[in-house]
Amino acid sequence: MALTGLEIFKLLPKTNCGDCGVPTCLAFAMKLAQKKAELSECPHASEQAKEILGAASEPPMRLLKAGVGADAFETGGETEMFRHEKTFYHQTAIAVKIDDNQPADSIAAQVKEADEYIIERVGEKLHIDAFRLSNISKDSGKFLSALDVIMQNSSRAVIIDCADIETVKAALSKLNGRRPIIRPGDGDVMEFAKLASEQGASLIIDAGSFQELAEKTEKTAASGFRDMILNLHCDGAGEKLRGNTIMRRAALRKGFKPFGYPAIWFINDEDESELIADAVVGICKYCGIIVLPKFNKEMLLTLYTLRQNIYTDPQKPIQVDPRLAAIGDPKSDSPIFVTTNFSLTYFIISGEIENAGISAWLVIPDCEGMSVLTAWAAGKFSGDKIGKFVKEIGLENKVNKREIIIPGYVAVISGDLEEALPGWRVIVGPQEASDLAPFIKNYLNN
Numbered sequence: 001m002a003l004t005g006l007e008i009f010k011l012l013p014k015t016n017c018g019d020c021g022v023p024t025c026l027a028f029a030m031k032l033a034q035k036k037a038e039l040s041e042c043p044h045a046s047e048q049a050k051e052i053l054g055a056a057s058e059p060p061m062r063l064l065k066a067g068v069g070a071d072a073f074e075t076g077g078e079t080e081m082f083r084h085e086k087t088f089y090h091q092t093a094i095a096v097k098i099d100d101n102q103p104a105d106s107i108a109a110q111v112k113e114a115d116e117y118i119i120e121r122v123g124e125k126l127h128i129d130a131f132r133l134s135n136i137s138k139d140s141g142k143f144l145s146a147l148d149v150i151m152q153n154s155s156r157a158v159i160i161d162c163a164d165i166e167t168v169k170a171a172l173s174k175l176n177g178r179r180p181i182i183r184p185g186d187g188d189v190m191e192f193a194k195l196a197s198e199q200g201a202s203l204i205i206d207a208g209s210f211q212e213l214a215e216k217t218e219k220t221a222a223s224g225f226r227d228m229i230l231n232l233h234c235d236g237a238g239e240k241l242r243g244n245t246i247m248r249r250a251a252l253r254k255g256f257k258p259f260g261y262p263a264i265w266f267i268n269d270e271d272e273s274e275l276i277a278d279a280v281v282g283i284c285k286y287c288g289i290i291v292l293p294k295f296n297k298e299m300l301l302t303l304y305t306l307r308q309n310i311y312t313d314p315q316k317p318i319q320v321d322p323r324l325a326a327i328g329d330p331k332s333d334s335p336i337f338v339t340t341n342f343s344l345t346y347f348i349i350s351g352e353i354e355n356a357g358i359s360a361w362l363v364i365p366d367c368e369g370m371s372v373l374t375a376w377a378a379g380k381f382s383g384d385k386i387g388k389f390v391k392e393i394g395l396e397n398k399v400n401k402r403e404i405i406i407p408g409y410v411a412v413i414s415g416d417l418e419e420a421l422p423g424w425r426v427i428v429g430p431q432e433a434s435d436l437a438p439f440i441k442n443y444l445n446n
Ligand code: SF4
Pocket: 012, 013, 014, 015, 016, 017, 018, 019, 020, 021, 022, 023, 024, 025, 028, 041, 042, 043, 044, 045
């Protein structure tokens, strides 16, 4: 039976030392109860706590990290079957395959092109997460040289796809702490697990059936190594969908530990439309990582958009940071607009100002990511709050102008805002962003 947060709390040291990454033992107990943390994160847990809580307190799906620094990504750690039940936490990582049997300049060109393809969408930078280096050549020297080329041209995570343990050892020493993922294929899983454990790497477990996969992960976990990624061999999107769904349900709903790891899919389809269908299924249905056989801008643009939509928390509006934004190159007498920090609103308004061909200041107070009318109705976009924010950001020291343009939908706050900002004149702008260009033209001519 699952223990409550308070029951778990009674078993913790209650010193509030913070070594587990949260400030108090009670907060940590709550995280354990929600299966968002593991008892091993508390270095001071007693043997009694370990015995009682043990595996029961672990999240149903292991959270893994790959890569380092700004290019690191996390995969797994999911708790829901469907996003509408709560949310999905870690978006499907996208990797691109590189074969080691190609000339170095060709590998460099492919890596650079894929690495540098970054698009910005509603304030988020979208890019690939990893390269899979495949030992097609079966030649250790070629594999290691190809790895050098990848590392010279990108700092993204690497999946080392090679069954020769000596070559993998040499590759790991080059990667030196960059948390790679190893795919040993038909190599000895236990030997590779030992190596991965020593080197802080994750390990892909390949299997042709559920039973084989469960046996392999159980045996590996029994050795103490648990940073595994599941690769159930499937023939096409339908089988993959079925396989991933069964494994996820077993892990999340039945607490079946052998499947409590993220899944990966190496997509091999030559046919473009089947390739895209596979990738879409992988993102929609439970792959922690998908590996594409090649780089393709158009395909990635589609996949990024899909991925972002699925992995956006429906409970949290997408927001931009509250701040004074400079649109173009505003001067002290440039127009001053105000809007909320709901990402979509911000991008629409800033885009319309840019399209009008002017530079301006955009005041963006914290409205918890709500749109203009919702924020106003919730009391987050009142004259008082905007006035306070204008003072906090020191706007009066940056501009000579004492006029601020508010969205037409909240004309009602103009009196309060003038009261909050003595000496300022509040101008009511248009209700719709699409009317900003004519409004600006009119405003600047008066
Ligand atoms: S590390 Fe352990 S003792 Fe310290 S605050 Fe966390 S739960 Fe409490």
